[in-house]
Amino acid sequence: MTGQGIVLARHGGPDALRLQPVEAPAPGPGEVRLRQTAVGLNYIDVYVRKGLYPLVTPPAVVGMEAAGVVVDVGPGVAHLLPGDRVAYACLPPGAYCSLRTMPAAQVVVLPDDVDDVTAAAVMLKGMSAEYLLHRTCRIRPGATVLVHGAAGGLGLMLCRWAERLGAKVIGTVSTEDKARLAREHGCALPVVTGGGGFAEQVLAATGGRGVDIVYDGLGRDGFEDNLRSLATCGHWVSYGQASGPLDAVPLEGLSSKSITFSRPVLFHYTAERPALEAIAGNLFAALRDGVIRAEVRQRYPLAAAAEAHADLESRRTVGQVVLLP
Numbered sequence: 001m002t003g004q005g006i007v008l009a010r011h012g013g014p015d016a017l018r019l020q021p022v023e024a025p026a027p028g029p030g031e032v033r034l035r036q037t038a039v040g041l042n043y044i045d046v047y048v049r050k051g052l053y054p055l056v057t058p059p060a061v062v063g064m065e066a067a068g069v070v071v072d073v074g075p076g077v078a079h080l081l082p083g084d085r086v087a088y089a090c091l092p093p094g095a096y097c098s099l100r101t102m103p104a105a106q107v108v109v110l111p112d113d114v115d116d117v118t119a120a121a122v123m124l125k126g127m128s129a130e131y132l133l134h135r136t137c138r139i140r141p142g143a144t145v146l147v148h149g150a151a152g153g154l155g156l157m158l159c160r161w162a163e164r165l166g167a168k169v170i171g172t173v174s175t176e177d178k179a180r181l182a183r184e185h186g187c188a189l190p191v192v193t194g195g196g197g198f199a200e201q202v203l204a205a206t207g208g209r210g211v212d213i214v215y216d217g218l219g220r221d222g223f224e225d226n227l228r229s230l231a232t233c234g235h236w237v238s239y240g241q242a243s244g245p246l247d248a249v250p251l252e253g254l255s256s257k258s259i260t261f262s263r264p265v266l267f268h269y270t271a272e273r274p275a276l277e278a279i280a281g282n283l284f285a286a287l288r289d290g291v292i293r294a295e296v297r298q299r300y301p302l303a304a305a306a307e308a309h310a311d312l313e314s315r316r317t318v319g320q321v322v323l324l325p
Contacts, residue, residue, distance in 0.1 A: 008058045008062050010058050034101075035071050037068045037116040038121075040063075040320065042124050042125065043217070046313060055091065066087065067119035069085055086107045089127055123280075126157055127279045146172070153320040156181070159187040170188065172218075178318060181318060185295075210230050213236075215239065227254075234259050297321075
């Protein structure tokens with residue numbers, strides 16, 4: 001079967017993304033073929049496009065998450081049937097397409113109360129929030145946490161879920177409008193950085209103590225201020241690098257306040273099927289209970305993926321972004 005896909009012609013800017021016909025072959029053993037209805041856009045897609053994460057060799061289809069309907073399954077697949085509504089967030093990239101054949105073990109069945117657009121918007125970000133808050137560094141009630149990009153797709157979920165777990169949330173944002181949105185999602189103190197520093201405001205808000213945990217998707221630009229913002233025995237969880245890769249982390253900088261540093265990756269936490277089902281199940285329960293919610297403010301046709309990438313990089317997007325095949 002032939003569908004349409006966004007192919008990365010070369011590593012580079014958004015103009016490297018091209019709409020082309022792509023093949024979705026009949027599924028082999030352990031595989032499933034999907035007709036995709038919605039595709040999630042994530043900052044990791046930008047890293048892959050630029051070549052910062054060497055996950056594909058151009059020309060290749062990019063993208064990490066999508067929702068859709070099972071067309072057919074290969075031999076040995078017992079947990080999926082044609083017609084099932086499903087979603088995924090996994091490696092290798094290949095989600096920016098209308099039809100896809102992929103390993104069935106990476107795909108989960110959607111509950112009836114989660115629609116396709118919501119699923120495509122939250123699978124990667126929502127499962128990331130789950131493992132960051134519950135597995136990488138568990139939040140204790142009364143903890144103070146700093147969330148960077150608090151009005152972004154993942155940032156909003158981290159703020160809302162952390163607040164429900166009893167944390168006081170401080171979040172960095174780039175505009176006053178984004179500050180208002182972050183506040184609506186549980187961020188007690190949005191810090192409008194305007195592209196500048198944040199440590200002084202964080203320290204002022206915590207009486208000079210600093211925060212217990214930093215959830216850092218910034219990377220290079222936040223390095224010094226993250227160190228200053230952390231309390232003694234604090235935890236720095238570096239899960240992204242929107243401003244560029246971190247330079248070498250000096251151990252003496254961490255040891256000066258007994259700071260622990262983590263560089264976790266979602267796909268290591270979901271590598272085993274039982275773990276994937278547990279994390280996805282917790283995400284769906286959080287959606288059902290209102291602990292988190294999708295905030296899909298932008299929808300683009302799949303053919304406009306380059307425009308969506310440009311808007312994401314220039315901070316013109318808010319919340320989750322979805323591509324529609």
